[in-house]
Amino acid sequence: MTTSTQIQLVARPTGWPTHDDFRTVQVDLPDLAPGQVRVRNEFVSVDPYMRGRMNDVKSYTPPYVLGETMTGGAVGRVEASTAEGFAVGDVVLHQLGWRDVTQDDAAAFRVVPEIPGVPLSAYLGVLGMTGLTAYVGLLEIAGLREGDTVFVSGAAGAVGTAVGQIARLKGAGRVVGSAGTPEKVALLTERYGYDAAFSYKDGPVADQLAVAAPDGIDVYFDNVGGEHLEAALGAFNDFGRAALCGAISQYNETEPAVGPRNMGNIVTRSLMLQGFTIGNHLEHFPAFSRDMGAWLQAGEVVFDETVVDGIESSVDAFLDLMRGANTGKMVVRV
Amino acid sequence: MTTSTQIQLVARPTGWPTHDDFRTVQVDLPDLAPGQVRVRNEFVSVDPYMRGRMNDVKSYTPPYVLGETMTGGAVGRVEASTAEGFAVGDVVLHQLGWRDVTQDDAAAFRVVPEIPGVPLSAYLGVLGMTGLTAYVGLLEIAGLREGDTVFVSGAAGAVGTAVGQIARLKGAGRVVGSAGTPEKVALLTERYGYDAAFSYKDGPVADQLAVAAPDGIDVYFDNVGGEHLEAALGAFNDFGRAALCGAISQYNETEPAVGPRNMGNIVTRSLMLQGFTIGNHLEHFPAFSRDMGAWLQAGEVVFDETVVDGIESSVDAFLDLMRGANTGKMVVRV
Structure with missing residues (x-):
């Protein structure tokens, strides 16, 4: 038995x-x-x-x-x-x-x-749903284009570390991440290919993002929600696109959190926000497997x-x- | 001179x-x-x-x-x-x-x-930028599909009256609108092809929307922002799409308004929100002109x-x- x-x-x-x-x-x-x-x-x-x-x-x-x-x-x-x-x-x-x-x-x-x-x-x-989430969110949902400045929240997490590296490999112009400890922030730039990183505990996200991405952002990959999303909406250039993957800052709140105070930017800057759940996008698994398998074998992606x-x-x-x-x-x- | x-x-x-x-x-x-x-x-x-x-x-x-x-x-x-x-x-x-x-x-x-x-x-x-805004927002930005339930805020305005009629002509299953006076609400159902309408001054938008669209909404055409957008996010079915055209409720506010408290629904229900400005979509003018010209001549659109x-x-x-x-x-x- x-x-x-x-x-x-x-x-x-x-x-x-x-x-x-x-x-x-x-x-x-x-x-x-x-x-x-x-x-x-x-x-x-x-x-x-x-x-x-x-x-x-x-x-x-x-x-x-x-x-x-x-x-x-x-x-x-x-x-x-x-x-x-x-x-x-x-x-x-x-x-x-x-x-x-x-x-x-x-x-x-x-x-x-x-x-x-x-x-x-x-x-x-990185070879499973987590990697696929990064891949689909960045390339299909947010529609990364060459030269884009990309901002990733929760960047040291399983999805975030993959997003940064995929962004770099697919031609992003600048990749910026936020995390919650100095150790994670250091890893972002030293190990995961981020050009700039900051801890959201060191000050207002909007202020730190403005320093890290002085020319604004084009893509936002959101794992966090809340203040990070508001900061992204404030930093977006025209035609910015956000893939909303999660909102871990909200998951354990018993009261509904207040939303971004700058939703009007969505209209005035022609922004697009799209939430997604990886189970609805499994058709991209074969392309993802080929890309990620090759990147891992070549040492171009670490995890x-x-x-x-x-x-x-x-x-x-x-x-x-x-x-x-x-x-x-x-x-x-x- | x-x-x-x-x-x-x-x-x-x-x-x-x-x-x-x-x-x-x-x-x-x-x-x-x-x-x-x-x-x-x-x-x-x-x-x-x-x-x-x-x-x-x-x-x-x-x-x-x-x-x-x-x-x-x-x-x-x-x-x-x-x-x-x-x-x-x-x-x-x-x-x-x-x-x-x-x-x-x-x-x-x-x-x-x-x-x-x-x-x-x-x-x-109706034959110019206003009509084109309704047409592009509903069909291109929100991607109206046959059978969709559509919610329009500011529905008695110039854009909103066109949106309701275009939605009906393009196969929406149910069209719901909100406006600010009893007279406008009556016009929506009697003249502009809306299936249901309510005044946002008569009670919480979310409660009235739940009654008017008991099976939820698939498309939201937002002219108003604020409470209306929050209500739409709460009423959306999975894969709902919002065309954000304006936020007249906010234009004359001197303090930034608080955003929707239910932004998390964007992720959990795979929603898409897209702001747009008609000047970036003028390539649809010829198709719009043909459709709207024919509808006006046939009496299928009134204004x-x-x-x-x-x-x-x-x-x-x-x-x-x-x-x-x-x-x-x-x-x-x-």
Whole structure:
């Protein structure tokens, strides 16, 4: 009998989640039915979007069900299989989330190649939905053009570090990022190809952005919302475009935050703001895979991960992510 | 010697403009130089965008110059010409604005046909930039699709009355408008093809919109900004699109207004907001002219005008427009 350790949501957080909103359970897994696969996870993803799914509100993905195991991206190896096309040892991606061992019908899993020198966790980050989010948001949603000045908030996060590097590789004229600590700010310019960076804790975002991008910005990739979005609206040149990917500054607010006071700039400067959810843009995955695979092999894109050990630490990893304790993609090593 | 009566801006308004911000002058016009045209205006346009140009701030059009005559759309007849292609009596459009007689090089004027049964003032409204604004905003910026539910703020204005009718003609499933008086609200459903309408003065916009569009909205055409935009963001279905055309609720505010408290919906519902200025989209004029010409001749589009008499009344007409005293396009009859 195989036992699976799983993390379940048991209460909807008000404001910041706490450990009391979750429980850890042991589940005995039955024998595989025909056409099924059992996978031992190596890495499990924790992502900002999960906070939204903990609320019981209309959103792009349905809310998590109370009393059920948290779902989300994970990568592991096949441990047993009654399904064609899945051999023991194969690396597979799936969305079954916060558990050490999982099993389901074969359709729930996708076999992916192992790439020499690249850890499996990259499939949860720069080679997976995270990298695709950066790629699609920058190139398809915001329509990056050569020479554009690009501003990225949450730039040291998993998406942000990819955005900066993709912008540089695709011909941006200047790439500016904001983050929340001096260490992250240093990494942005030293490691991730940003031309300028600042900490939003050092002063008003608008003032620091004006210094970092004295000729204004053309593209804004928003992971943060709030004051950052207002600053971007103030800095935009005519025909500026914003890809709105997330608003982590708002996720744990219980009162609705006030919106930007300069919405009128959208009209007067012919600006475009577009929110997006990567699940609606998966048609770009093949082009992304080709580009990102080549960039990684050539060493033109680097990435960092913050790894937390143990499936029991998933909640801690998620809370650390919410607080910005990660650099690059936050993953749980099972 | 021909004398021209002209209205000039002499001070930048703080908040609501007053008569003290303008002066009326008499200008003696010299003889025409070769290649010039003198035009006696029949109608002069007053438009909400003009309020923005009275401020000395970065915008899509440069600020008005203090001490110079107000510019803007006007239509009149050629009174004298030393230019090829301009005969006395020809109807011409131009941008030379608030004056009874004007003259300039021929390039400043465009000869347009007289359409039987349609007053020349239509060239300042439904057949001109106003109609084009409605057409481009709805079809190109917001990308109207068949079956969409469309919400229009400032729906009884010159642009809004055209938007509702174009939406209906282009296959919208439901068209909802807001206005500021019971009389305007009645006109929206009785004359302009709106399926439902309400007065924003009768209660919170969000509550009234929820009743008028119980299944949510897909397209929002914003002439107003502020509370209306917040209500639209709250009512949007996934993949909703907003064409932001103006924010008359904000134009005379001296303090920046607070933005929508529900900006997060842009991400979670994959919304798109785009501001636009019609001068950047003139390539759609031929298609618009064909469509609108045919609709007017077939009686499928109706329009109203609020006509104020006398070039000396231009400031009053503009102030009335700012207060919403007009139904349909506000023009000055010279």
